[in-house]
Amino acid sequence: MIPRPAQLERIRVMTKTEKMEVLQRRRAAHHVALETLAKLINPAAKASGLELWRKLNRLGREAHAGATAYCNGETINGYKFGQDENAWENFSAMITAKVSKILGGIPAGFFVNGDARGYALKIHPPIEGVNLEKDWGGNQLLAPVIDLENQ
DSSP states (O other), X not given: OOOOHHHHHHOOOOXXXXXXXXXXXXXXXXXXXXXXXHHHXXXXXXXXXHHHHHHHHHHHHHHHHHXXXXXXXXXXXXXXXXXXXXXXXXXXXXXXXXXXXXXXXXOTTEEEOOOTTSOXXXXXXXXXXXXXXXXXXXXXXXXXXXXXXXX
């Protein structure tokens, strides 16, 4: 169906300011979700959602680099993915231990994604009551980059 002129008047594109406001709300909601998750794992957790996201984002970049090296059979940080059949399990265990240190424990369903095409730190199945951002597969993401390009 082709829209008529009266219908076209109702179609409006968001301004850049409106888009930025939406992004800020999504980021703030994700930070609150990280705080909620940390308190579910460790009721004594005191870190802000932004602090948690920053630490997890740094770790996520490290895990993503490891997943890329794993897919390419390369060596990174002493993990020889092309030579050692246990390298990915060892690398994943190291990343998991760092997540545990940041959050005060490991969330149920947490895994390190070995596919270099997506985010590395994920939870599946989703945890009820924790509204973390999700990928297209429905996995909750611990440290997504929420910007205009990643909607």
